[in-house]
Amino acid sequence: MGQRYRAYYPKDDSAQTDGQLAWIGVRCKGEPDQLPEGYVYDGRNITFSGQVAQTRLGSMTPASFMSAQLAAPLYGAGIFSDPKDREWLLLAAGDRIWRMRDGCTARSVQTPAPSTKRVEFVQTFGSMLLFRGSQAVPWSWDGDVRDAFAPVPQTDLGDGTQPIPNGTDRIGLRPVVMNSRSFVPHDRNFLAVSDILDFTRYDNVFSDYYVGGANDHLLVALYAYQQSSLLVFLDQSIQILSGLTGDLSSAALGPVNDQIGCCAANSVAMVGSDVFFLSTTGVYRLSQVIQNRIQTPPTPVSEAIEPYIKRITWSAVAGACAAVIGRYYVLAVPLDLRTVNSALLVYDAASDAWHGIHTFPSGVQFDSLQVTDYQGEKRLYGIDFANARVHLLFQGRHDVIGSTVYDIPCSVEIKRCDLLQTTLAGQKRFRRGKVVLRGWNPDYSIALKSEGVNQVQTLRANVIKDRTRYKTHGAPKYNPANTGDNHGAPLREDYSVDIGTAFDPGTNGVDPDLEQTHTEPLAIRTQTRGASVIVSNQQGTMAVVAVELEGDAANRAGRPR
Secondary structure: OOOOOOOOOOOOOOOEEEEEOOOOEEOOOOOHHHOOOOEEEEEEOEEEEOOEEEEOOOEEOOHHHHOOOOOOOEEEEEEEEOOOOOEEEEEEEOOEEEEEOOOOOOEEEEOOOOOOOOOEEEEEOOEEEEEOOOOOOOEEEOOOOOOOOEEOOOOOOOOOOEEOOOOOOOOOOOOEEEOOEEEEEEOOOEEEEEEOOEEEEEOOOOOEEEOOOOOOOOEEEEEEEOOOEEEEEEOOOEEEEEOOOOOOOOOEEEEEEOOOOOOOHHHOEEEOOEEEEEEOOEEEEEEEOHHHOEEOOOOOHHHHHHHHHOOEOHHHHHHOEEEEEOOEEEEEEOEOOOOOOOEEEEEEOOOOEEEEEEEOOOOOOOOEEEEEEEOOEEEEEEEEOOOOEEEEEOOOOOEEEOOEEEOOOEEEEEOOEOOOOOOOOOOEEEEEEEEEEEEEOOEEEEEEEEOOOOOEEEEEEEEEOOOOOEOOOOOOOOOOOOOOOOOOOOOEOOOOOOOOOOOOOOOOOOOOOOOEEEEEEEEEEEEEOOEEEEEEEOOOEEEEEEEEEEEEEOOOOOOOO
């Protein structure tokens, strides 16, 4: 930016610049000026794609899911794969189970009685088991939408076996099907193992295992690991049940970690070859090491976002849930004293970085995260049990809840700049800067945050770009009806399309996704050790491409001031 405003005298130090132009994630632990390159200090409703910090994608309910007459509340959600290799989303609602899939008409399956509490779906090859709590007999379904769910038979067959237990009342503690057997948790810390290919009966003498460990910790979750092992997550420790093949004579229970446990059963998910889970001190991963031993690293994966983790409402964390979509581990948690899962924390396994906090309009909650089909690809759905809604996540530029369209407010705080090659401990005089943004109908503000309490200076407030105006002085305004067939003409302030305005695509067409880039010069008069830029946006979408600040040491040599 050179010597635009003043000349430098022979003994003066030249002005210094500092900033960033590429980001991969959020790191809010520690001091803002100590961040590694590529991180921002804080981000709300921000994602990192193409190394820019931009507004997250929105959410909506596909038309085929809206067609079901879901009665609130819902009591459970699961995925069923039929023999034709199609996946269906199953939702427990009152006296029926709804079977839904994008592009297909929703169908309901009758049940013997209405659901009144949380249920768990478990698929056993081409059929489905529904566990309804410790005091209710499980139901089974053959997968045919014309047939109803039916109670699992409780008769004595005279062969020494008994019906599998009813399960437990703990949220997310569902049975696991592995190696042609079902593993059903019951009571406090017991695990009933069914006969091979008979998922509803077991030998209660020889196939009932205690898995509470030496300290009788509470069983929280089960997770199938590799081909013959079962991870047993307790509230204060982790065990592994191995050798689960054949007649189970070689089955053995061994410790994985006796200091770290799991606090939310539905937070357990596999990312690549690692199993992630939420503990009371953060998100951890289990990694396989030499000689097939398992270790839990003492440092949580979520260490970089520890301030966010501390905001979790731990009294309600048992209902937290997670899912893996592509390279992302998505965790829904209750935040800031909320008692329902009101926010998402997103981890990118490819960059080993977190994407900050994703929040949603008031009243939206995520009781279950499920991955299934949308227009031919795997997508993530968030299920709201209380309001009986199915949200397709990371879709579009807005959150569409029912018939209401919400903008997605976002903000990002860039790493604190200390002006490179100047004194690290002394004061600096920040003089000017610039922020490069890319947007679609944005309403953005830019602020400078200095050291100290609430020392925030607004540099740009509520900048709204006009889709009818050009950056070129004197250019005639663009007609939103596209009567001039010039929607893509260069140098227009904004290329967003108002869906409420009729337009003619003409010969050249209209691309509603075009985003314009803007460079905002900043005049700064601040003296501080370091300063960071905060960019926020209230409507449309925004992407921060680059940030640069310029200044010098406050006690520079040279002529007296």
